Amino acid sequence: GDSVTQMEGPVTLSEEAFLTINCTYTATGYPSLFWYVQYPGEGLQLLLKATKADDKGSNKGFEATYRKETTSFHLEKGSVQVSDSAVYFCALRGSQGNLIFGKGTKLSVKP
Amino acid sequence: DTEVTQTPKHLVMGMTNKKSLKCEQHMGHRAMYWYKQKAKKPPELMFVYSYEKLSINESVPSRFSPECPNSSLLNLHLHALQPEDSALYLCASSHRDPLSGQGPQETQYFGPGTRLLVL
Numbered sequence: 287g288d289s290v291t292q293m294e295g296p297v298t299l300s301e302e303a304f305l306t307i308n309c310t311y312t313a314t315g316y317p318s319l320f321w322y323v324q325y326p327g328e329g330l331q332l333l334l335k336a337t338k339a340d341d342k343g344s345n346k347g348f349e350a351t352y353r354k355e356t357t358s359f360h361l362e363k364g365s366v367q368v369s370d371s372a373v374y375f376c377a378l379r380g381s382q383g384n385l386i387f388g389k390g391t392k393l394s395v396k397p
Numbered sequence: 398d399t400e401v402t403q404t405p406k407h408l409v410m411g412m413t414n415k416k417s418l419k420c421e422q423h424m425g426h427r428a429m430y431w432y433k434q435k436a437k438k439p440p441e442l443m444f445v446y447s448y449e450k451l452s453i454n455e456s457v458p459s460r461f462s463p464e465c466p467n468s469s470l471l472n473l474h475l476h477a478l479q480p481e482d483s484a485l486y487l488c489a490s491s492h493r494d495p496l497s498g499q500g501p502q503e504t505q506y507f508g509p510g511t512r513l514l515v516l
Binding site for chain 2: 318320322328329330331332335375379382383384385387388389390
């Protein structure tokens with residue numbers, strides 16, 4: 287079945303460091319891919335998405351490129367801030383239209 | 398506006414209580430979802446309503462009873478819950494019917510959640 291694998295956390299970085307959170311998927315066809323962010327005590331917010339191969343999603347300095355060759359959708363940001371501390375979930379659109387999530391990666395950014 | 402609202406924010410209930418969670422969106426979305434999220438885990442799909450009809454039930458116990466009274470509202474009625482049902486309950490909506498294929502209107506927008514504690 288469809289699944290998402292993302293790097294285990296937690297990830298701890300200093301402010302202004304470069305961020306990469308790896309995400310790979312297994313699916314039939316080319317499903318839409320998403321990154322959601324969850325701040326402490328809150329619900330999920332859509333961070334970015336890509337609906338087809340080679341699409342690049344971007345928002346708030348975060349980027350991810352849909353790579354069908356490597357079945358990956360890695361999240362990157364050039365310079366993280368303390369306010370980026372949160373849990374990041376990679377997800378794909380399942381065959382029933384539901385979201386299939388990875389386990390989440392907790393990011394802590396220290397000043 | 399991509400806002401989904403949920404009430405209450407927090408709920409504490411005993412195992413014999415009956416309570417309801419409420420979700421509302423005014424974006425004209427035709428699909429609404431309930432997810433359950435345990436601590437330090439990803440959300441898990443419970444139910445999907447499409448055009449006010451239940452289209453997906455992920456084998457959820459009958460002590461959880463969803464209801465979609467109109468296209469903007471989604472309720473989750475709770476009865477005889479167990480302590481292991483304590484979790485964050487998230488509602489989401491999308492413009493498009495989830496079974497109608499991929500596209501830009503498939504994106505699901507989440508509410509802030511209701512944090513439920515069952516004693």
